[in-house]
Amino acid sequence: MVNRKVSLLAFAILTIILTGCTEKLPTTYDGDAKIELMAVWDTSTVEGITTYIPLKNAKVILSSEYGISVRTTDENGKMLISGLPSSTYSISVRMPHPLDENILLVGSVRDREITTGKVFTDTVIAKPISSTGISINEIYASGPVNSIFYFYDQFIELYNASDSVKYVDGMLVMRVSGNNEGGKGPGADEGDDGDIDGVTYAFKFPGNPGEHNYPFYPKTFLILAQDAVNHKNTVSASIDLSNASWEFYNQFSANDIDNPNVPNLINVRADKTVDFMINLSSDVIVVSSGVDSNWVDGIDISTVIDGVEYQSSLTVSKTIDNRVDRGFVLSPPKYGGQSMQRREPGADANDATLDWEIIPKPTPGYQ
Amino acid sequence: MKKVFFFVALLLLVSTFVTAQVSRTSGMGGVTYSIKDIDHSFDPYDLGKNPAWLALDETETWLRILPSIDYSNGNYKKYYDPQSVTNYNLGFRGVKPLGVDGTFLGETYYSYEMRRDINRSLKYDTYGGEAFFMADTTQGTFRYNGPSIKFMYSFELFPDLYLGASVNYRILDGLKNVYSRATVLYREVGGTVGLAYRLSPEFSIGLTGVLSDDQEKIEAKSEDLTEVEIFNFRGETYSVRKRSSSVNQTIRKKGRGIGTQLYYTPDEKSEYGLHADLFNSDEDILIPYSTSTQSFEEYSEGYASFQNYNILFRGRYELLKDLLLGGSFEIHHRNSWSKNPARDLLLWEWKVNSWNVGIGASYQFDQNLLLSLEYEFEKVTSDSSKYIDSRSANFASNNHLIRTGIEQEIFDNLFARAGFNYGIIPEDILSGGKDVNYYVVTLGTGLKFNNSFDVDLTFVYNSYQPKNENIKRTRFGSFLTVKLFSF
Numbered sequence: 129m130v131n132r133k134v135s136l137l138a139f140a141i142l143t144i145i146l147t148g149c150t151e152k153l154p155t156t157y158d159g160d161a162k163i164e165l166m167a168v169w170d171t172s173t174v175e176g177i178t179t180y181i182p183l184k185n186a187k188v189i190l191s192s193e194y195g196i197s198v199r200t201t202d203e204n205g206k207m208l209i210s211g212l213p214s215s216t217y218s219i220s221v222r223m224p225h226p227l228d229e230n231i232l233l234v235g236s237v238r239d240r241e242i243t244t245g246k247v248f249t250d251t252v253i254a255k256p257i258s259s260t261g262i263s264i265n266e267i268y269a270s271g272p273v274n275s276i277f278y279f280y281d282q283f284i285e286l287y288n289a290s291d292s293v294k295y296v297d298g299m300l301v302m303r304v305s306g307n308n309e310g311g312k313g314p315g316a317d318e319g320d321d322g323d324i325d326g327v328t329y330a331f332k333f334p335g336n337p338g339e340h341n342y343p344f345y346p347k348t349f350l351i352l353a354q355d356a357v358n359h360k361n362t363v364s365a366s367i368d369l370s371n372a373s374w375e376f377y378n379q380f381s382a383n384d385i386d387n388p389n390v391p392n393l394i395n396v397r398a399d400k401t402v403d404f405m406i407n408l409s410s411d412v413i414v415v416s417s418g419v420d421s422n423w424v425d426g427i428d429i430s431t432v433i434d435g436v437e438y439q440s441s442l443t444v445s446k447t448i449d450n451r452v453d454r455g456f457v458l459s460p461p462k463y464g465g466q467s468m469q470r471r472e473p474g475a476d477a478n479d480a481t482l483d484w485e486i487i488p489k490p491t492p493g494y495q
Numbered sequence: 496m497k498k499v500f501f502f503v504a505l506l507l508l509v510s511t512f513v514t515a516q517v518s519r520t521s522g523m524g525g526v527t528y529s530i531k532d533i534d535h536s537f538d539p540y541d542l543g544k545n546p547a548w549l550a551l552d553e554t555e556t557w558l559r560i561l562p563s564i565d566y567s568n569g570n571y572k573k574y575y576d577p578q579s580v581t582n583y584n585l586g587f588r589g590v591k592p593l594g595v596d597g598t599f600l601g602e603t604y605y606s607y608e609m610r611r612d613i614n615r616s617l618k619y620d621t622y623g624g625e626a627f628f629m630a631d632t633t634q635g636t637f638r639y640n641g642p643s644i645k646f647m648y649s650f651e652l653f654p655d656l657y658l659g660a661s662v663n664y665r666i667l668d669g670l671k672n673v674y675s676r677a678t679v680l681y682r683e684v685g686g687t688v689g690l691a692y693r694l695s696p697e698f699s700i701g702l703t704g705v706l707s708d709d710q711e712k713i714e715a716k717s718e719d720l721t722e723v724e725i726f727n728f729r730g731e732t733y734s735v736r737k738r739s740s741s742v743n744q745t746i747r748k749k750g751r752g753i754g755t756q757l758y759y760t761p762d763e764k765s766e767y768g769l770h771a772d773l774f775n776s777d778e779d780i781l782i783p784y785s786t787s788t789q790s791f792e793e794y795s796e797g798y799a800s801f802q803n804y805n806i807l808f809r810g811r812y813e814l815l816k817d818l819l820l821g822g823s824f825e826i827h828h829r830n831s832w833s834k835n836p837a838r839d840l841l842l843w844e845w846k847v848n849s850w851n852v853g854i855g856a857s858y859q860f861d862q863n864l865l866l867s868l869e870y871e872f873e874k875v876t877s878d879s880s881k882y883i884d885s886r887s888a889n890f891a892s893n894n895h896l897i898r899t900g901i902e903q904e905i906f907d908n909l910f911a912r913a914g915f916n917y918g919i920i921p922e923d924i925l926s927g928g929k930d931v932n933y934y935v936v937t938l939g940t941g942l943k944f945n946n947s948f949d950v951d952l953t954f955v956y957n958s959y960q961p962k963n964e965n966i967k968r969t970r971f972g973s974f975l976t977v978k979l980f981s982f
Contacts, residue, residue, distance in 0.1 A: 150777055150800055153832055157882035158840035159730075194733045211885035213733055214838055244840060409722070409738075440722075440738055443784070461722035461738055 161212040162247040163190075167205045167221040169233045169254040182206070183233060183254055186223035189471075189482050192216060193442060196485070214244045218455075220482035221252045222475070230291060231256045234477040238454070262288050262296075262344060263434045263476045264415060268467040268490040269406050270460050272359070272366040279408055279463070280385075281359035281366045283492055286350040286415065289474025294344040297335030298418035301352060301376075301393060302327050302427065303406050304435075304448075313447030315412040315437060323426030324414065324435070324449050330423050331376050331393040331404050337418040342391075349473075350374060351492045354403055356390035365465055367490055376404035396421065408462040409440040412448050436480050438468060455481030465489055518951035518976040522939020523900025524914020526867040528809050528821035529855030530900070537768025537809040539691050539701035539756035546659030547689035548701060548756075549649035550598040553590045560977040561586035561604075569968030571959055573926055575621040575628070577637075578612035582972075597650025606667070608639040617677045617713050617725075618746070619669065622925070625799035626833035626843040626883070627780045629713055629744050630726045630734070635673040639681070641666045655693040662686045675715035675723040675742075684708045691756075701756035705774065707749065714743040727782065727796055729835060730842055730883040735796075743783065744796070750776030752803075764813040769806075776801045797842075799833040817859040821869070825851040842883045847924065849875040855898070863904040871896040877924040892922035900937075912939035912953075926968075928961035949978040 167183035182205025190197045192215040201207045201221065218238045225231035235254035242248045265287035271279030284301065288294050304314045307326030311318050314326040335341050344350060356375035359366035370387065377392035378384045380401045386392065393404070406413065414435040420428040435452035438459040446456045457480045460466035467490040470476070470483055477483055520532050527535050535541060540548035561584070568579035586604035593599060615630040619639070643666070649659030662685070669679030685707040693699045715723040717740050725742040726734035752774030759767045777800055784794035806826040813819050832844040855869030873894040880887045900914040916935035923931045939953040952975050960967035 150775060151798060151834075151836075153800070153844075154834050154839050154841040156840055157844075157880075158835055158838070158842050159881075159883035159885050193735050195736065213729070213883050214835075214840060461724050464722070 156245060158213050158244050159211055160244045161214055161242045162208065162210045163212065163217075163219070163242060164247055164249045165201070165207045165219065165221070166251040167201050167207070167235060167254060168251065169235070169256070180253070183221055183223055183235075186221050186233070186254075187471075189220040189222070191218045191220075191481055212242065212244075215242060216240065217242050217248075218479075218481060219250075219252065220477070220479065221254055222472070222477070223254075224472070225256060230289065231258050232472060232475045232477075233257075234475070236477065236479060236482055238479070257475065257477055261290055261433065262286055262294055262415070263470070263474050264413060264436050265349065265473055265495075266467060266469040266491065267406075267413060267436060267438065267457075268367075268492070269411065269438070270408050270466055271463045272363050273463060273465045274363045274365060276363070278359075278363045278366065279405070280355050280403075281363075281369060281490075282354045282406055283369060283372065283490070284352045284406075284413060285469075285492060286344070286352065287470075287474040288344045288346050288348055288350075291346050293346060295340045296333045296342045296344050296350070297339040298337035299333045299433070300396070300414075300416045300418045300421060300427070301331050301333075301404070302414045302416065302423070303329040303404065304412040304414050305407065307447075313445070315414065315435060315448035315452065317429070317449045317451075318426065321426070322430070323420070323428045324432065324452065325426040326412070327414075327423035327427060329400055329404055330396045330421070331378075332396050332418060332421070333374070333393055334391070349493045352376065352393065353390070353492075354405060355385040356387040357385060367492065369492065372492070378403050397423070409459045410438060410444075412437045414452070434476065436484070438480075438484075453478050453480050455479045455483075457481070457484040458486070460486045467491065469495070518939065518953050518974060519902075519912070519941060520900070521955065521974070522912035522914065522937050522941070522951070522953040523867060523902055524898045524916050524935065524937050526855065526857070526869050526898050526900040526914065528811055528823050528853065529819060529867045529869050530821075530857045530865065531811070531819065537766050537811070538758050539689070539699065539768075539770075542758075542768040542807060542809060543701055543703065543754055543756035543770035543772070544687065545689040545691055545701040545703045545754070545756055546647045546661040546687055547649050547657040547691035547703075548699075549590075549600060549647055549659050550592070550651060550657055551691070551693075553598055553600065554592055555980065556589075556591050558587065558589040558979045558982050560979070561588065561974065563972065563974035565970070565972035567968060567970035569959075569966070571926060571928060571961065571964075571966040571968040573622055575614050575616040575630075577610035580611070581609045583607040595651070597648060600645075600647040600661075602643075602645040602647075604643045606640060606643070608667075610637045610639070613637060615726075617671065617675070617679065617715065619667070619679060619681050619711055624801060624829070624831035624845055625778055625780075625797070626728075626730045626881070627746075627797035627799065628728050629715075630728060631675040631677065631715060631723065632726075633673050633675070635671045637669050637671050637679070639667045639669040639679070641668050641681075643683075649689075657689075657691040657693075659689045659691070660687065675717065675725065677713055677715040679714075680710075680712045682710045697759060697761050699756075699758040701754075701758070703754040703756075703772070705750070705752040705754070705772075707751075707776070709748040709750075711746040712743065713746075714741060716741040716743075727780075729797065730881055731886075732884045737782070745781040745793070746778060747781060748776055748778040750774060750801075765811060767808075767810045769808050771804070771806045773804045774801075775803070795836045797833060798836045799831060802828075802830045804828050819857045821855045821857075823851070823853040823871075825849075827851075842881075844878075844880045844882070846878045847875065848877075849873055865902040867898075867900040869898040871898075875922075875924060890922045890924050892920060892924065894921070895919045908943035910939075910941040912941065913937065914939075916957075923961070926959075928959075928964070928966075930962035931959055932962060933957060933959040946980055948980060949976070951976040951978075 168180035220236040233254040235252035266285035318325040351372040353369040353372035356372040358368040375390040378395040437448040437456040539545035540552040565582040588602040645663040647661035652658040665683040667681040689703040691701040728734040754772030757769040780797035851873040853871035857867035896918040914937040920931040935957040
């Protein structure tokens with residue numbers, strides 16, 4: 129009798145063990161999502177009839193948690209991709225205007241949930257973006273491959289995509305990394321009063337807005353170096369910035385390097401005594417006309433020429449105001465020697481996620 | 496006595512191989528069911544790993560010292576497998592019968608394993624059947640080392656009813672030699688409870704329950720200034736990147752199973768054993784997760800489920816005084832699937848079924864010479880659907896294997912052993928090769944020193960090579976067993 133009880137008890141225990149928690153086999157499998165995309169651009173409306181022209185062989189950029197992949201449309205402006213995993217995708221279609229290289233045709237859809245077993249069908253209507261002004265074209269923040277915490281070769285590159293000479297007199301270049309404690313974050317419009325908040329560093333081109341002393345010629349780059357020296361002398365994997373266009377120089381610093389052959393942007397915040405250093409993997413960079421230089425209550429958005437946010441992870445929330453940019457750049461690793469650059473020089477569709485890409489090494493002064 | 500110590504020391508020095516298990520049959524080409532061997536009985540302990548039968552299987556006190564080295568190398572391998580593996584082990588296993596209080600077994604090993612030139616993967620075993628693995632961007636060498644221990648106890652609970660239990664614990668510390676300089680902490684904990692009942696002197700049954708809890712914690716932490724960038728793969732094509740000064744992942748696998756054994760010895764001439772088991776396990780891939788509004792928490796990046804069952808039959812029959820016949824039949828089933836838990840979507844599903852039938856015979860030519868021959872046929876089918884990779888494959892393979900072994904007593908208590916295997920695998924479902932030919936050559940020796948101790952030394956060399964391809968994988972090793980009967 130005792131043997132029987134023991135056996136039954138053992139059997140009961142083993143049965144419980146075996147039937148322990150196991151999740152159920154899903155009924156739907158991943159990897160069967162499809163995207164059917166038609167990309168067109170709007171030319172004109174004549175007598176109430178709008179003509180759409182297919183974007184032939186246009187570049188299509190797919191962005192999701194699995195990274196970014198680039199495809200092309202066919203001769204009819206169509207693209208069919210199958211076998212995709214379920215995810216939230218942003219899609220951008222872009223190509224140069226067939227007749228005017230100053231115009232980029234860009235159309236995008238953002239944050240579309242694309243599900244396995246279903247076909248996502250959409251028509252993307254591209255709009256011409258006339259690259260008519262100054263934009264931030266490259267941000268090199270990560271630092272070279274090194275073991276001594278060297279990142280003083282950082283630079284910001286501007287590009288004049290217009291056909292006319294612009295002037296940088298009085299313009300501000302800012303690092304926006306404040307407004308964190310209880311605020312909406314760097315670059316957000318705190319209080320909804322039409323400005324962006326959180327300016328921590330502000331450096332200024334000489335002169336005043338509206339003056340015409342410092343020209344920025346069309347289709348050229350300006351390199352704004354943290355220190356305009358040959359950084360290869362310190363770290364061999366670094367770059368030579370001794371021929372930079374401009375140098376950030378903090379006149380309140382006792383030891384900031386100043387190359388006398390390179391003109392300076394100077395610090396407008398007397399409480400900051402270090403050079404214009406930006407975070408290696410996440411920050412907000414803003415360039416404004418300088419008409420509003422009161423950084424304490426925020427920089428008026430109407431004076432912002434360009435602003436870019438870069439982050440090290442896709443899971444963080446974007447903080448820069450949507451009127452400045454609707455996305456952020458996924459930055460390269462620290463001290464990896466990689467840089468961030470616009471896919472096409474000066475092409476700014478106000479969506480950094482799709483406008484920018486990581487490049488293997490910095491390209492100061494060229495694309 | 497000095498000569499004896501010299502001989503043992505010499506064996507230790509020349510020893511170069513692993514798996515300190517059944518040294519005698521290993522030296523004879525791995526023949527199992529066609530010869531009589533103390534470690535190859537078909538009872539619930541040897542065939543079914545039922546700890547309850549320990550008290551009946553082991554009736555003598557002994558201690559085994561088990562040093563070994565194993566080295567495999569070659570380019571016939573899977574993409575994320577190491578180019579070569581070197582494994583050094585030192586183990587001690589002892590049995591102490593305690594009379595009416597039962598029998599106790601203790602075992603401890605220390606292992607050092609070097610896995611050279613692993614392409615990107617940071618996981619100890621990338622090909623465990625799940626769709627997930629963590630990878631960096633470099634090819635590097637992992638060094639693992641750590642101890643393992645095992646205790647087993649068995650006693651007679653009631654007349655003819657035996658109860659036994661075993662616990663085992665293993666820990667391995669791993670380190671990659673180049674970026675991302677990942678560290679791995681691999682831990683296995685397990686236990687088995689068994690019951691065995693002798694219905695009659697000829698017929699016995701057994702029942703086992705198994706629990707396991709394994710964990711592998713991988714941390715890629717930059718020692719220099721570069722942030723580590725890690726790819727959490729879902730399948731073979733798609734991965735999610737994580738980047739930080741430190742990126743980690745925990746793989747937690749919990750398993751449970753039951754098994755049953757039948758053991759029948761109608762007379763001294765024959766022995767039959769049957770074992771069946773069912774083992775299920777669940778694996779979670781846990782990663783830390785944070786957003787700008789949430790603090791760090793563990794998040795299930797992936798889930799995998801494994802279901803296995805096995806049926807083994809072994810039989811041995813002494814047809815004539817010196818002629819022994821043996822046979823085996825096995826069925827194995829393995830089903831595993833992986834899903835993305837956040838979306839409840841199936842990523843991979845993989846089923847492998849196989850059955851295997853073997854026959855063999857051994858003949859004792861005279862007092863000194865034993866010759867054995869075994870043939871096995873195996874049918875393997877594999878159905879793999881890698882949905883997220885849009886890839887599927889079905890394989891069927893009819894595998895053949897011939898094993899031969901010989902043992903000669905050269906002098907009193909000094910044995911020489913040799914063995915040879917030749918096998919054909921038309922479709923290698925594990926490594927992907929076609930028409931794979933393989934052979935195994937073994938050499939061994941055994942020495943008995945009165946009733947004090949035995950020494951066995953075995954060398955093994957094998958080679959796997961797909962036909963018409965200039966790739967192959969070879970393995971060489973040796974293992975030494977020193978068995979002390981009094982200590």
